[in-house]
Amino acid sequence: MxxxxxxxxxxxxxxxxxxxxxxxxxxxxxxxxxxxxxxxxxxxxxxxxxxxxxxxxxxxxxxxxxxxxxxxxxxxxxxxxxxxxxxxxxxxxxxxxxxxxxxxxxxxxxxxxxxxxxxxxxxxxxxxxxxxxxxxxxxxxxxxxxxxxxxxxxRGEWTGTMALTEPQAGSSLADLKTRATPTGEGHYRIKGSKIFISAGDHNLTDNIVHMTLARIDGAPAGIKGISLFAVPTRRWQGSTLVDNDVAVAGMIHKIGWRGGPSLALEFGERDDCHGWLVGEPGRGLSCMFQMMNEARIMVGANGVSTASVAYHQAVLYARERLQGRPPSVKADASRPPVPIIEHADVRRMLLRQKAIVDGGLALLAVTALQRDLAGHSTTQHERHRAGLLLDLLTPITKTFPAERGFEANALSLQVHGGYGYSSEFLPEAWLRDQKLNSIHEGTTGIQGLDLLGRKAVADGGAALSILTEEIEQAVQKASAAGVFPAACTRLREAMARIAELTMQLAQKGLAGDVEGMLLHSADYLELLSIVVVSWLWLQQATVATQQLGQDQGDADSYQGKLCAAQYWLATELPRVSHLIDLCRSGEDSYARMQPAWF
Ligand SMILES: Cc1cc2nc3c(=O)[nH]c(=O)nc-3n(C[C@H](O)[C@H](O)[C@H](O)COP(=O)(O)OP(=O)(O)OC[C@H]3O[C@@H](n4cnc5c(N)ncnc54)[C@H](O)[C@@H]3O)c2cc1C
The missing domain is CATH 1.10.540.10 (Acyl-CoA dehydrogenase/oxidase, N-terminal domain)
Known part of the structure; x- marks a missing residue:
C-alpha cells in the first residue's frame, strides 16, 4: 500500500x-x-x-x-x-x-x-x-x-515573495525600518534589511518579485507610515534584465521546510535598488493583509496536509507492524503477534489523528467556501455575511491545523515507536515541518489577539452571531437525524455562553482594561476552535448517518466518520465549558508573574 x-x-x-x-x-x-x-x-x-x-x-x-x-x-x-x-x-x-x-x-x-x-x-x-x-x-x-x-x-516565468519581516520587526510590523526614497522617475529607491524571506532567491527562474513593506521618507511612525512596493531581483533596462541590488545576506538553517530557502535579504546596499509603489502610500499594510489573509489560510492548508500525510503513514505502519498480543491472550506466547492496529491504544492514537485531520480538512473547506461566497455571491447581503464569517474563521483556520496538527504529527511518530524517532522514517521530518505553521504568518499568540481583540467583537459581535446561526442550523439537522443529541445540546449551550463571555470581555475592553480583556486570548482561540471543529464534525456525522441509511456501498468510510465525530465530540467538546470558565474568571497567574520571578 x-x-x-x-x-x-x-x-x-x-x-x-x-x-x-x-x-x-x-x-x-x-x-x-x-x-x-x-x-x-x-x-x-x-x-x-x-x-x-x-x-x-x-x-x-x-x-x-x-x-x-x-x-x-x-x-x-x-x-x-x-x-x-x-x-x-x-x-x-x-x-x-x-x-x-x-x-x-x-x-x-x-x-x-x-x-x-x-x-x-x-x-x-x-x-x-x-x-x-x-x-x-x-x-x-x-x-x-x-x-x-x-x-x-x-505564468510561472517569475516567482514572488512576501518581504515583511525585519530583524527587529516580526510580530510587530509597525516597527519596520526599510526605507523608500522617491526619485521622481516613477520608481523609489529601496534600502533596508529583511529576514526569513522564503524563496527570496533561487536559480529556477530569471527573476523574483519581492512584495516589500517599506516607509517612504518622511512617513509617520507606526502602521500608517508603511507602504507596499514591488521590488524585483532584476529590473528591466531596455529589453534586458539587469541586477536590481537585492543581495542575499545569509541563509536560515531551518529545522523543517528544509527543501526551500528562507533568507536574509539586503535591499539597496549600493543605493541602486528600484521599487515600484503598489497601492496608495501609507496603505501598505492594509494591502498586504490581502496576501497575509490568503497566506494564513494556506498555512492552515499546510497544517492539515502535513498532519494528513503523517496520519496515513501511521495507518499503513500500524497495519503492518507486528507486535504483542491482545490483553486477553497476552500470556499465551504460542499465539502469533498481531498488527499493532489491533491494540486499542494504537487505535486511540490513529483516531485522534483522524479527528484532527478530517476536522481540519472540513475547516479548510468551509473557510474556502466563505471566500468564494464573499467574493462572488450575487447579493451584497450574502457577500457581507460570508465576509464576516471568513474574518472570524481565518485565525482559527490558521491555528487549529498548526497546533493540533503538531499533536497529530507527534502521534504519528509515536505510532512508529522507536523507528519513528529515527530519520530513516518520515514522521520526524513532518513533525519538524509542522512546527513552522504556528510561527509564520502571525504566531498563535498573535492569532488569539486578532480573534478576540478584533474579529469576535467587530460590528457588535456580528460574525459570532452568524456562526451561532450556522451552528443552530447544523444542530437542527443533526437533531432531526437523531445524531449525537447530547453534543447538540452542548454546542447550543456553548454558543450562548460564548456570546455572553464575548460581550463581557468586550465591555472590559471598552472600560479601558484592554489587558484584562485579552488576558485569556489563547484560551479563547482554543475554545472557539474546538466549537467550530465540533460544528463541522456534527455536520459530517449528520451526512454520514443519512448516507448510511440510504446506501451501504461506502459504509466503511461513513462508519469511520461517525467514530471520529463521536471521539471528537466526546473528548473535546466538554473542554469548552472549562475554557469558558477560565476566560471569565480572569485567572491572573501569568499577568501577575514578574519577569524576575522566572
Ligand atoms: C521558516 C520561516 C519562513 C518565513 N517566511 C517569511 C516570509 O516569507 N516573509 C516574511 O516576511 N516573513 C517570514 N517569516 C517570518 C515570520 O513571519 C516571523 O518569524 C513571525 O512573524 C514571528 O516574528 P519573530 O520571529 O520576529 O518573532 P517575535 O515577534 O519576536 O515573537 C516571539 C514570541 O513572542 C510572541 N509575541 C510577540 N509579540 C507579541 C505580542 N504583542 N503579544 C503576545 N505575544 C507576542 C510571539 O507570539 C512569539 O511566541 C518566516 C519565518 C520562518 C521561521
Whole structure:
C-alpha cells in the first residue's frame, strides 16, 4: 500500500456530500464549471502529488539549498519538478479569466492544493507565494506592473515573495525600518534589511518579485507610515534584465521546510535598488493583509496536509507492524503477534489523528467556501455575511491545523515507536515541518489577539452571531437525524455562553482594561476552535448517518466518520465549558508573574 497523502474519499465527501461544491456553479463567476471540471482539477493534483512530488520530498529535506557566491543553489530535483508544477496551471487557477486564470472556486483549488502540500510542501509553497504576490499586483498595482510583473508571475516565468519581516520587526510590523526614497522617475529607491524571506532567491527562474513593506521618507511612525512596493531581483533596462541590488545576506538553517530557502535579504546596499509603489502610500499594510489573509489560510492548508500525510503513514505502519498480543491472550506466547492496529491504544492514537485531520480538512473547506461566497455571491447581503464569517474563521483556520496538527504529527511518530524517532522514517521530518505553521504568518499568540481583540467583537459581535446561526442550523439537522443529541445540546449551550463571555470581555475592553480583556486570548482561540471543529464534525456525522441509511456501498468510510465525530465530540467538546470558565474568571497567574520571578 502506498501513502495516499490526502484521502480522495474524504475530499469528495466534503466537496460533494457536505458542502455541495457544484452549487457554486449557479453563481455567474463559476457558471462555466461543473463537477467534471472539479474532478479533473483534483485528479491532476492527486496524480502529480503522488507520482512526481512525493518521491522528491525526502531527498530535498536531506539536502537543503546552498549559498554559493552570493546566490542560492537549489537541489537539482527542483529543476525537474518546477516546470511540471507550472504546467499543472495551479498558480492562477482561482484568478479571473481577465488576469489569465481559470476562475475556479477556491473551495476546489484549496482542497486540490492540499495534495501538493502533502506531497512536497516546499514546492507547493513556492507556487502559493507567487500566486499571493501576483494577486497583490492584480488588485492594487498599476497596469504597467500587471503587464511587466503579474502576468509573468501567473505564468510561472517569475516567482514572488512576501518581504515583511525585519530583524527587529516580526510580530510587530509597525516597527519596520526599510526605507523608500522617491526619485521622481516613477520608481523609489529601496534600502533596508529583511529576514526569513522564503524563496527570496533561487536559480529556477530569471527573476523574483519581492512584495516589500517599506516607509517612504518622511512617513509617520507606526502602521500608517508603511507602504507596499514591488521590488524585483532584476529590473528591466531596455529589453534586458539587469541586477536590481537585492543581495542575499545569509541563509536560515531551518529545522523543517528544509527543501526551500528562507533568507536574509539586503535591499539597496549600493543605493541602486528600484521599487515600484503598489497601492496608495501609507496603505501598505492594509494591502498586504490581502496576501497575509490568503497566506494564513494556506498555512492552515499546510497544517492539515502535513498532519494528513503523517496520519496515513501511521495507518499503513500500524497495519503492518507486528507486535504483542491482545490483553486477553497476552500470556499465551504460542499465539502469533498481531498488527499493532489491533491494540486499542494504537487505535486511540490513529483516531485522534483522524479527528484532527478530517476536522481540519472540513475547516479548510468551509473557510474556502466563505471566500468564494464573499467574493462572488450575487447579493451584497450574502457577500457581507460570508465576509464576516471568513474574518472570524481565518485565525482559527490558521491555528487549529498548526497546533493540533503538531499533536497529530507527534502521534504519528509515536505510532512508529522507536523507528519513528529515527530519520530513516518520515514522521520526524513532518513533525519538524509542522512546527513552522504556528510561527509564520502571525504566531498563535498573535492569532488569539486578532480573534478576540478584533474579529469576535467587530460590528457588535456580528460574525459570532452568524456562526451561532450556522451552528443552530447544523444542530437542527443533526437533531432531526437523531445524531449525537447530547453534543447538540452542548454546542447550543456553548454558543450562548460564548456570546455572553464575548460581550463581557468586550465591555472590559471598552472600560479601558484592554489587558484584562485579552488576558485569556489563547484560551479563547482554543475554545472557539474546538466549537467550530465540533460544528463541522456534527455536520459530517449528520451526512454520514443519512448516507448510511440510504446506501451501504461506502459504509466503511461513513462508519469511520461517525467514530471520529463521536471521539471528537466526546473528548473535546466538554473542554469548552472549562475554557469558558477560565476566560471569565480572569485567572491572573501569568499577568501577575514578574519577569524576575522566572
Ligand atoms: C521558516 C520561516 C519562513 C518565513 N517566511 C517569511 C516570509 O516569507 N516573509 C516574511 O516576511 N516573513 C517570514 N517569516 C517570518 C515570520 O513571519 C516571523 O518569524 C513571525 O512573524 C514571528 O516574528 P519573530 O520571529 O520576529 O518573532 P517575535 O515577534 O519576536 O515573537 C516571539 C514570541 O513572542 C510572541 N509575541 C510577540 N509579540 C507579541 C505580542 N504583542 N503579544 C503576545 N505575544 C507576542 C510571539 O507570539 C512569539 O511566541 C518566516 C519565518 C520562518 C521561521
Amino acid at each position: 502506498v501513502n495516499p497523502l490526502i484521502s480522495d474519499r474524504d475530499v469528495d465527501f466534503l466537496l460533494y456530500e457536505v458542502f455541495d461544491a457544484p452549487a457554486l456553479c449557479s453563481l455567474p463567476a463559476f457558471a462555466d464549471h461543473g463537477r467534471p471540471t472539479f474532478d479533473l482539477v483534483l485528479q491532476n493534483s492527486r496524480r502529480f502529488a503522488r507520482e512526481v512530488l512525493f518521491p522528491t520530498y525526502k531527498a530535498m529535506d536531506a539536502e537543503p539549498p546552498r549559498l554559493e557566491n552570493g546566490r542560492i543553489v537549489l537541489h537539482p530535483l527542483w529543476h525537474k519538478i518546477y516546470p511540471q508544477l507550472v504546467a499543472l496551471d495551479v498558480i492562477a487557477a482561482s484568478r479571473p479569466y481577465a488576469a489569465g486564470g481559470q476562475q475556479l472556486p477556491l473551495l476546489v483549488t484549496t482542497l486540490a492544493s492540499t495534495y501538493l502540500m502533502a506531497g512536497n510542501l516546499n514546492a507547493a509553497g513556492l507556487v502559493g507565494l507567487t500566486a499571493g504576490a501576483a494577486h497583490l499586483i492584480e488588485e492594487f498595482g498599476s497596469d504597467a506592473l500587471k503587464q511587466d510583473f503579474m502576468a509573468r508571475m501567473y
